[in-house]
Amino acid sequence: MFDLTLPWWEFAVRGAACYLGLLILLRLAGKRSFGEMSPFDIVVLILVGGGLRSAMVGKDASLLGPFICVAAIIALDKLLSYIAAVSPTFDALLEGRSALLARNGEILPGVLRRHCISKSAFERELRKHELHGVAEVAEARIEANGRVSVFKKAG
Secondary structure (H helix, E strand, O other), rough: OOOOOHHHHHHHHHHHHHHHHHHHHHHHHOOHHHOOOOOHHHHHHHHHHHHHHHHOOOOOOOOHHHHHHHHHHHHHHHHHHHHHHHOHHHHHHHHHEEEEEEEEEOOOOHHHHHHOOHHHHEEEEHHHHHOOHHHHEEEEOOOOOOEEEEEEOOO
């Protein structure tokens, strides 16, 4: 149960490498990929977890190996969060920045396509913010976390 098939540090390195690799892949996938959890996103997350299991622990069946991987992932996550908190440049690289989608009642040209947002999905976001259409929008942004912020025109 506690006999590891690999040295303890290899589990930590494998967990950290998987975390960093997945972080990079998710950043490359774009903001909207997991901003709203659709059934497809949940399936992808489950498959990614299953697919990375062997990369993290190999053929190890011990109780300790996966805990070492998880501890390394949590420690690395805390370290990256701390660095992002003290370095705006690193934060922008890690988290991304918000992007303007619409201003003064008009959707900016090509921006929805660039962020993989369909017009119907954007219209749903407007309804969530109790707006009837883009004409009522002062400003709409896609935030770094994939959520859409909408500000209504005054008046």
